[in-house]
Structures are given as C-alpha cells and as structure tokens.
Amino acid sequence: xxxxxxxxxxxxxxxTAVRELDMEIPEGQLTVLxxxxxxxxxxxxxxxxxxxxxxxxxxxxxxxxxxxxxxSTLRRNIGxxxxxxxxxxxxxxxDNIATVPRLLGWDRxxxxxxxxxxxxxxxxxxxxxGKYPHQLSGGQQQRVGVARALAxxxxxxxxxxxxxxxxxxxxxxxxxxxxxxxxxxHKTIVFVTHDIDEAVKLGDRIAIFKTGGHLVQFxxxxxxxxxxxxxxVADFLGAxxxxxxxxxxxxxxxxxxxxxxxxxxxSVAEARRAGDGWILAVTDNGRPRGWxxxxxxxxxxxxxxxxxxxxxxxxxxxxLLAALDATVSSPVGLAVRVDEDGCVAGVSSPQQxxxxxxxxxxxxxxx
Amino acid sequence: MxxxxxEVLRWFADGTRWSGPEGVVQRLFEHLQYSLLSTxxxxxxxxxxxxxxxxxxxxxxFAINLASFGRALPTVGVVILVFLVSGLNLWPVxxxxxxxxxxxxxxxxxxxxxxxxxxxxxxxxxxxxxGWQVLFQIELPLAVPLIMNGVRLAVVQVVATATIAAYISxxxxxxxxxxxxxxxxxxxVFGGAVLIAVLAIxxxxxxxxxQRALTPRGLALQRRRSNR
Numbered sequence: 001x002x003x004x005x006x007x008x009x010x011x012x013x014x015x016t017a018v019r020e021l022d023m024e025i026p027e028g029q030l031t032v033l034x035x036x037x038x039x040x041x042x043x044x045x046x047x048x049x050x051x052x053x054x055x056x057x058x059x060x061x062x063x064x065x066x067x068x069x070x071x072s073t074l075r076r077n078i079g080x081x082x083x084x085x086x087x088x089x090x091x092x093x094x095d096n097i098a099t100v101p102r103l104l105g106w107d108r109x110x111x112x113x114x115x116x117x118x119x120x121x122x123x124x125x126x127x128x129x130g131k132y133p134h135q136l137s138g139g140q141q142q143r144v145g146v147a148r149a150l151a152x153x154x155x156x157x158x159x160x161x162x163x164x165x166x167x168x169x170x171x172x173x174x175x176x177x178x179x180x181x182x183x184x185x186h187k188t189i190v191f192v193t194h195d196i197d198e199a200v201k202l203g204d205r206i207a208i209f210k211t212g213g214h215l216v217q218f219x220x221x222x223x224x225x226x227x228x229x230x231x232x233v234a235d236f237l238g239a240x241x242x243x244x245x246x247x248x249x250x251x252x253x254x255x256x257x258x259x260x261x262x263x264x265x266x267s268v269a270e271a272r273r274a275g276d277g278w279i280l281a282v283t284d285n286g287r288p289r290g291w292x293x294x295x296x297x298x299x300x301x302x303x304x305x306x307x308x309x310x311x312x313x314x315x316x317x318x319x320l321l322a323a324l325d326a327t328v329s330s331p332v333g334l335a336v337r338v339d340e341d342g343c344v345a346g347v348s349s350p351q352q353x354x355x356x357x358x359x360x361x362x363x364x365x366x367x
Numbered sequence: 368m369x370x371x372x373x374e375v376l377r378w379f380a381d382g383t384r385w386s387g388p389e390g391v392v393q394r395l396f397e398h399l400q401y402s403l404l405s406t407x408x409x410x411x412x413x414x415x416x417x418x419x420x421x422x423x424x425x426x427x428x429f430a431i432n433l434a435s436f437g438r439a440l441p442t443v444g445v446v447i448l449v450f451l452v453s454g455l456n457l458w459p460v461x462x463x464x465x466x467x468x469x470x471x472x473x474x475x476x477x478x479x480x481x482x483x484x485x486x487x488x489x490x491x492x493x494x495x496x497x498g499w500q501v502l503f504q505i506e507l508p509l510a511v512p513l514i515m516n517g518v519r520l521a522v523v524q525v526v527a528t529a530t531i532a533a534y535i536s537x538x539x540x541x542x543x544x545x546x547x548x549x550x551x552x553x554x555x556v557f558g559g560a561v562l563i564a565v566l567a568i569x570x571x572x573x574x575x576x577x578q579r580a581l582t583p584r585g586l587a588l589q590r591r592r593s594n595r
Contacts (some may be wrong), residue, residue: 080491082493087487099494120488132584
C-alpha cells in the first residue's frame, strides 16, 4: 500500500505542486490520478518512486518512508511507464525489456525466458525482441514500455499518461489490454491521466486534483459520478455524468431475447420468406453482419450481396453505455448480443437495458 | 600559376625528398605524433568535462561559450607564453594544441548529451538506473555521434595548427612551410601545405570510420531512416 501523509511539494520557483496531501492508495487496485495540467497529479506520482522528493510530509510504500530507501533500489521494485514510452533507442526491444532484470543481476537464461514471457503477456510477437524501438508503431512501443515496467514483477506500477500519445483506436485497445492484464496480475497501479473518460473506464478508485495541488475527491467512479464533492468535480466530470455512469456496469444481467438470423449464403428469395421487415444477417459461422430490410434486397443472388446496416455484437462484458449506443444506431432499436465466441446469441431491447440501468442507479445512488 | 603547380609537382617527384631524417616520412611521423598525442590528451580532459556538464546540466552556459572562446584564443600567443616558462622543448606545442582542441570537444560532447531525449533519461532513472548507469549505459552511447563530430573537428584543427612546431625549430610538415618561406622557396611552402591538408583529410576519414563503428546500431538505423 502507498500512503501520503501531509505531503507538500514546493518547487524552487515558488509554485506549489502538491498541498497537504493525505491519501491512501489501496493495494492491488488501479487508482487513477486525474485533473487538468498543473494540478500536481504527475508530481504526486513521481514522489512515489522518488523521481521527486516531497518538501514536507511522508510518502510511504508498504509502511516504509521512501526517503529511507536508496532511490535506485526503490525504483527497481516499482514499474514505471511514461507517455512517449521512453524506450532506449540504441537498445533492442529485448534489451529494453531486460533492463531491470539485468540491473538485478539475473542470469542470462532467466532474463531471456522472461523477455519472451513478457512479449506474450503484452501481446507482441516474439520476433520483435531483436528490433529497435523506432521500427515499432506507437502502440507497440507503449506495450514494450509496459513490458519493461513489468519485467521484474514489481508489486507496484506507476503509469504517467501512458496512452496519451497514441491515436484513439489504439488507446482504447491498450486500455482494454491493461484491464485484462490487471485482472490477471492484481498490481497496485497508480495511473495519471487528464482524460476523465479514461479515468472512469480504468479506475477502481479515482483521485481528482485541482490546480494548486489540492486533492478534491478520492472515491470510486460510481461514487464520483453520483456524488461529486463540489462544483469543480461536477464540472470536471462533464455534462453526461449519467451516461458515464452507465459505462460502469455491464450487460451481464440484461436478458437476451431470441432473434431470427439469416446466414449470408442464403438466397435472396429464401431470405425474403424469413420475415417481413428487418432481418439480422450473420456470417456463415454465426457472427453478426448487420440489419437488412427485406424490401431493400437485391432482385436475386444471396444475402451477402445486400448492404446491411452494420451491427456490432456486444459481449456480456460490454457496458450498458455501449448497449444503449447500439440500440440508438440500430434500425430496429435492438442491441445485438454475442457469446464468448462472437456468435449471435440474441438481442436486448432498450427497455431491458433501461431496467438494468435503473437497478444500477438504485445500487449506487445511495443518498 | 601553372609554373608554380609544376614546381610543386617537381618538388614532390624528387625521390630524395621522401626518405632520410628530413624526409616526408619522418616529418609525417613527427606531425602525427604532435597531433595525435595532443588530441588524445585533449579528449581525456574535455570528454569528462563535457559529460559532467551534460549529465548534471550545470555549467551549460560555460560549455556553449567555450567554443567561441577557443576560436578567439591565439595559438601562437599560447606557444610563446609556454615557451617563456618551459624553454625550448615540445611543451609549448603540446600545450597550445591541447588548448586548441579542448573547447570544440567539450562543446560537442555537451551538445550530444543535451540532445538525449528527456523522456529517455527520465525512463532510465525511473527504471532504477543510478547516475553512473544512466551516464554510461544511456547518455554516452546516445551522444557518441556528436562527441565524435567534436573529435573530428578538433583533429582537423590540430593537424593544421601543428605546423607551429616548426616555428620553434621542431619538425612536422610545418618544417617545409617555415623553411620554404625562409628560403623563398614557394614550391616547398605549397608542398608542405598540401601534405598537411592530405593528412587532415585522411585522419578525418579514419575517424569517421571510428564514429560509425562506435555509434550503436539501433541509433544508426534510426538516423538512416529519418534522413530518408
């Protein structure tokens, strides 16, 4: 566990980055520090591994004052990931990942095995080990950054806007991977971002900082969205607080209704007999393709010749927000549900989704 | 003009010119000795200073302005000054050449260190490398191309300036230049000048080879790609 006790940080130029910070970061959870620039979130993060030393107060890791530990020794036991990945450009990917194990004096075979294992863990091909950082995409570099931080299996991981420099599609992917990793590894992760949506998506707990180094609120995402501490927090959370709340719960408990599907290889004539309005086209192995109206079918040929309104399949892990979004963009107002293999399992209606949302509201909106 | 070139060529063609205690080969060894020894000593002094300033970030102003100071310093003045103290030996030559070479190496070493990406340095520290490890495993390898640029510049300057050894009666290619002037033998002056220029170019080529060899492979690949 990481704790801050009355921590202040004043820089030489007189600015106060962190003011009287008291905070306990729980073990095995992902804590997000969020706020606009200059609010002290990065300074707070960097005080944990002594990249910055506090002016006053105590920062403790597992009960020990970090100042009583040699900085390099401390840092070798705390993974560190930064925005531009900070990979060493003159070292191969394998050597980058091997940095801490080598500092710790592991033997060659153990280092080599660990590198391979980590490439698998972060979803990179093993043959990338011999490449250099500039030969990788931004998203791949960031994965290597995470692998390097995890190399010696440290219990704590510090991540300073790690996904800030990659495009939105890759960012979403990396966020999902981080959540998957955290499900397996249960690290104590401290994650800095200025993106509240990222904070809500990733955080078990969120700490909101205000310019001048004040911690304004420190609570779970649900608590934050339902009971913002003050106007600053409410403003920071943005106008769609209610919708954001829906991103915190999944479709798992929403019932699945049966739906008639027609495979793409079905002839148009046969497809017409399947229904008299919108029908759900699926690939031959059962994955959703989209909605097709029987009146818009071509004169002959197979269903694959039609141009469906694409419908993405939602797994049980998908959020209620994603489900609501799916119903709005579907011509029949239904969200398509899929099983773990991605095959169509049925549909859910907005009413069913809303019912679940209402129950969730009741759970989190305790007065 | 054509006459002079012909005379210079004749000067080179003279077989007796090349061997013996006053021959070109002997002068070459002398010139190399002055130049290389001075450069090595200058590197030994300048490199740690440049690395220290680059690593700590303290004294950057000094490092940046040292090069201009070096250019402004009259080498002949240094030679005479040291000569007054040391008397007639090679010390004035070595001191002057070392003093000449230091600034450009310090400035380029600092520039190389300053060019190391802030994120890379931050990540190195944050990953648990201590100060020395950051310096030798990260900063130095990344600064190698610029450091070597500095050494190459220094060598060219030193080779050209080592001519002054002859000014206080020692050898090297400067012998031809000074003797040629004294004997009003222009061909000899030009012959000496050509030899100095060729040596400077040859050493620069050799050092560019060394520069390539010392530049880490990943960095070289990256530069090649960004130059495309």
